[in-house]
Amino acid sequence: MRTRRSHLAVIALSAVFTAAPLLAAGFNGGQGGGQQVLGELDEFELPHLLYMREEEKLARDVYIMMQEQWDAVLFGNVADSEQRHMDAVGDALDRYGLEDPASDRIGVFNDGILQSLYDTLVDQGAVGYQEALLAAALIEETDILDLRQALQDTIGNPDLEMLYSNLQRGSRNHLRAFVGEIERLGLVYAAQAMEQGEVDEILGQSMERGGNGGGQGGRGQGGRN
Numbered sequence: 001m002r003t004r005r006s007h008l009a010v011i012a013l014s015a016v017f018t019a020a021p022l023l024a025a026g027f028n029g030g031q032g033g034g035q036q037v038l039g040e041l042d043e044f045e046l047p048h049l050l051y052m053r054e055e056e057k058l059a060r061d062v063y064i065m066m067q068e069q070w071d072a073v074l075f076g077n078v079a080d081s082e083q084r085h086m087d088a089v090g091d092a093l094d095r096y097g098l099e100d101p102a103s104d105r106i107g108v109f110n111d112g113i114l115q116s117l118y119d120t121l122v123d124q125g126a127v128g129y130q131e132a133l134l135a136a137a138l139i140e141e142t143d144i145l146d147l148r149q150a151l152q153d154t155i156g157n158p159d160l161e162m163l164y165s166n167l168q169r170g171s172r173n174h175l176r177a178f179v180g181e182i183e184r185l186g187l188v189y190a191a192q193a194m195e196q197g198e199v200d201e202i203l204g205q206s207m208e209r210g211g212n213g214g215g216q217g218g219r220g221q222g223g224r225n
Contacts, residue, residue, distance in 0.1 A: 038095050038159060045160060048150040049092060051111070053102050055146060056085040056167070058114050058121075059139050061106045066125045066132045074181055075136070078174050085167055092163055133182050134192070140175040141193040144168055144202075169208050179203055 041049060060082035067075035086102070093100055101110050107122070109115040121139070125132035147168040154160045179189045179199075191199040 041096055041098075041157075041160075044153040045157060046098075048153055049089065049096070049160065050098070050101050052146070052150060052164075052167070053086065053089040053093060053100065054109055054111050054114050055143065056082055056089055057102045058109065058118050059143060060086055061118060062121045062125065062139065063136065064106060065122050066136065069126055070129050070132060072129070072132075074177060075132075078136070078177065081170060081174065085170060088163060088167065092160065095159065130182070130185060130187065133178050133185075137175060137178040137182065137189065138192045140171050140178060141191065141199065143171045144175070145193060147171065172202050172205075173207050175199070176203060176205075176207060 060079050063075045063079035063082060066072070067079060090100060090102075103109065107118055109118060121135045124135045147164050151161060151164045151168070154164065182189050189199075189203075190196065
């Protein structure tokens with residue numbers, strides 16, 4: 001069933017409040033005589049793409065703040081990767097002739113739920129390094145779920161299918177990196193938004209490569225996705 005539901009807005013916000021979403025390979029932008037507008041998106045594809053732009057911004061902005069708070073290389077590396085994710089979605093907006101909903105200001109969102117979620121995640125991350133890592137892992141889990149839903153609602157559009165698949169690959173790598181750091185602290189990670197079996201399956205696999213979504217280095221380094 002096609003739906004506009006956002007796991008990040010619905011699941012993650014509840015989970016956080018009760019606790020103590022790359023360049024798209026194969027597209028060259030404006031190279032070769034100008035960028036062609038691909039056409040209109042349907043009633044399901046459009047809201048996913050617009051929301052994903054701010055969802056990727058939320059991840060980037062939270063990690064920037066956590067990098068400043070904890071001076072941890074991991075947060076800086078993944079923030080850089082999230083910037084590439086944002087750029088990929090921004091390129092897609094250009095391809096469809098859509099206005100960018102994302103603000104240039106860090107921590108400012110047009111979507112009210114994302115704004116509240118950002119504020120909550122940053123507050124959680126300020127409590128301690130462990131809490132910051134858990135908040136980051138929650139972001140990546142829910143980003144994976146939102147991208148999965150976007151893929152299900154993107155029917156017969158190979159452009160968006162490739163974009164979302166690359167973004168999802170990057171999010172899986174980020175989850176591996178954050179959980180690797182959590183485990184380095186001697187903690188056992190429990191799934192926060194996904195099913196535990198799904199998380200265990202992702203964590204049991206190596207960093208993924210492909211397009212610009214492949215990871216560099218092992219778990220705990222953040223990669224360049």
